[in-house]
Amino acid sequence: MKKLYITLSFVIASGLLSAQNSKTKDADKLFDRFEYIDAASAYLKLTEKGYEDSYVQKRLADSYYNVFNTAEAIKWYAKLVEEKLQDAEIYYKYAQMLKAEGNYDEAKKQMQQFVQLKPNDERAISFQNNPNYLADLKAKRPLFEVKTSDINSNKSDFGALLTDDNTVYFTSARNEARKTSGWNDEPYLDLYQAIYNEDGTLSAPTLVESVNTKWHDGPATISADGTIMYITSESFNDNKFEKSDDKKSKFSRMYLYKATKNDGKWSNLTALPINSTEYSLRNPSISKDGKTLYFSSDMPGGLGGEDIWKVSVNGDEYGTPENLGEKINTPGNESFPFITSENMLYFSSNSKQGFGGLDVFEADLNTGSEAINIGEPVNTGKDDFAFSFNTSKKVAIFSSNRDGVDNLYIARPICGVNAIVMVKSATTRKAIESALINVLDDTNSLIATSSSNDAGQQSYEVQCEKVYTFKVSKEGFEDGIFTMPASPNGTTLIEAYLEPIKPIITEKEVILQPIYFEFNKSNITAQGAEELDKLVAVMNEYPEMVIFAKSHTDSQGKDKYNLDLSERRAQSTVQYIISKGIDKERISGQGFGESELKIKCDKCTDEQHAQNRRSEFLIIKK
Structure with a gap:
């Protein structure tokens, strides 16, 4: 269900391999309305009648890709690549589905084909720089321990947020009384709430009053003082929509709405002025000071499909949305941002190097460092997304379809620090490779020795709440000593700038x-x-x-x-x-x-x- 919030409103047939015609007309209408389950059924009936070309195969593959039916998607992408077609995205999506099924060797082969067709694509460059990255990811120290939430249903449950008053807000399709969505044959989404208990259990969920509509609702974000909610819903609420080319169908966009809490009840649900019928905005997250709203969108000016954006907030006034740039976004999809009180951004990407499907990444917006995959067990070969982290309570909640349906998972940090040393020239700011790094603990004992890679980086798994010293040397530069203060659980960046030896x-x-x-x-x-x-x-x-x-x-x-x-x-x-x-x-x-x-x-x-x-x-x- 979460892919509704990634692809709804901008699924575009990329590099159509044959052409639409009268035989595919009915199936195409279903596909264009994002009703992928019914669309796949309609395309399959065509193949059973003997009509199967590359266009139908691609529509079948993409239908299954969009609902994360990995086995069927692999089947149809395999047929397409046998024809050695020149649509690079086919090879990329095929590789993603193979990774999701744990077939990493074959996924690597398909990525190599993608590289040949799109060598300048950021995803291709990233793969070429480190084609064996999976071994590094699997070797990382686990940052969290994970358990399944006790409030999951047999329908989609995702997009959870734990507030400081121990309320968990989340999105679910569990309401059987609701209209069924053509996207995946589940009921429309609603926003729910539950109470988080000190023993880690959750109370029985209830619907959040006054913010749910007749359309899809959620996920939501709550201000630090608990008085303002930003929630995703559909433009149909404001009678805004886009018509199909034949004028017979209406398509909504995902809009962001604001609600306020008065006397313990949510009210005044109002669409934000930055919404547009030309694109969608969704998955909001508000900063601790309430002055910056993060969200995902396919609006123009981005790097690819869906990107992470931010906008300044001043009461009911909103600035111009800003794209978070290439350190966060890629030509693929980045979505489900969450900003912590310490200005750490968590988000999901299906294009940065990961295990398959959507993976959760973290980026320190204080330093502007590169986003980092947070590794197993949060990330798997399936879709892992909507990661929120209440740092004061040391409790994270995220979503995954690792068990076949979108479920909620509780993650607690494991005490440890991923210390990333970045060695650069103090004058040129360029990375220095092959610099010798000696790591000493707070007793001045040597615990690790290694060299920086070609990007000037090296990472070390060290204990939290302990001081470490990094002695860095490189011929042609003055030796440098850099101290990492006692750090809490997570990732810490140590920027080691070496002064060149003067002539x-x-x-x-x-x-x-x-x-x-x-x-x-x-x-x-x-x-x-x-x-x-x-x-x-x-x-x-x-x-x-x-x-x-x-x-x-x-x-x-x-x-x-x-x-x-x-x-x-x-x-x-x-x-x-x-x-x-x-x-x-x-x-x-x-x-x-x-x-x-x-x-x-x-x-x-x-x-x-x-x-x-x-x-x-x-x-x-x-």
């Missing part, structure tokens, strides 16, 4: 740290550029300075080969300096091969060879 300027030369080239190559590496940028800074400081760059090799290899290699490296160095705006009259270079060894030796050690492989920057004029 030594003598009367004769500018001395830099060693400049390394790849074996048998002469192109400037990232490390070499970092050092040469220091020389550029010196030459800008001394505008009359003229430099002669000398490149040397070790004594391994033939003389002529070494001479040619050093000459190429010297000229690459000169060209790099010129590319940074230094006049070509102020820089020249020459390769000397092994003709000027710093250490002459018959059987040189690796260290001696390294000292002979060097660059010198002589000052011709200062």
Whole structure:
């Protein structure tokens, strides 16, 4: 049922493979009305009559995808990929369904096909950067312990929120007296409430008075003082809708409404002015100070299907919605935002790297760091979503269809911290890979040693409420010591900025740290550029300075080969300096091969060879 709030109002046939025609007309109407159960049945009848082409196959696959019938979706996506079609989204959705069924090897193959067709897509780039990410996710320390809620029904229950007065608000399709939705043949959604007891149990749920309508209602968010509610419902409440092309059908949008509590009762249900019949807004979450409302929407200006947005709130005045950007959103769907009192954002995504379906992610909006998958057991291969966290009570509630229907789950934090160290240059702010990181506990005992990855990151599972020290070193940089204060359960980011070692300027030369080239190559590496940028800074400081760059090799290899290699490296160095705006009259270079060894030796050690492989920057004029 939760996919109603992800795809309702913007399901669009992407890359139609054949075409609609008179035979598919009735089934297409059902699909376009988001009645996917009936639509799938209608398309199946066509196949039974012998009419089956790629268009029908795709509509069947997408119908099952939209209601998360993974087995049937896989069956029909498999037929499509056999035809080697050029619709990239088919391969992506197929991979998502395979992951949901735990078939990770086959999912990886389909993602590789997606990468070939859409190499510049953010999802493709993320996959290419770490195609084996699942092993890392499975190795993460569990952040929460999970148990099933005792108020679940045999229908969809999701979108729960625990307030400080121990009221749990949640959305459910359990009301059998309600009209049935064509989406999944369940009753329309209502907002319910229950009391959270200290032993973790919940009282019998009751309908929330005065906010439920004849349409879908919920999820909702409540202000910190308990007097304001923002709730999702349908634009039909305000007689607003969009008509189908043939003018015979009406389509609602999901709207956000505000209600206020007076004398213990909710009233004055009013549509927000930021609603529009051109797109939907749903799944609200209000900040602790009541000044920022987060929500999900497919409004224009986003990065993909559905994105996370925010809008400023001042009484009954609302600002212009702002997209949370690419650190949160992707070309896929991000939805169900929840903002904690500490400004931590939890949300669900089906496009960031996860276990399959929707996964729950967290992002620290105080630091602007990248969103992090919170791992198992909250996340599974199924849809895991609508994660809310009452940090003062240390109780989270989230939703999942891991048992076949959307249910509520209680999550309690396990005391521990995921410490993420980000190593960057203090001058360029660029990530530093292969930096050595030593982790010491509050007794100054070494507990871990490793290196930063190519993104300058490394993570460590440490105990909560303890002080840790991170000693970081990298050749060419001053050593750095960074302290993580005693932290509560969760994720903590440690930004380790290393100061580059400054060049030594003598009367004769500018001395830099060693400049390394790849074996048998002469192109400037990232490390070499970092050092040469220091020389550029010196030459800008001394505008009359003229430099002669000398490149040397070790004594391994033939003389002529070494001479040619050093000459190429010297000229690459000169060209790099010129590319940074230094006049070509102020820089020249020459390769000397092994003709000027710093250490002459018959059987040189690796260290001696390294000292002979060097660059010198002589000052011709200062």
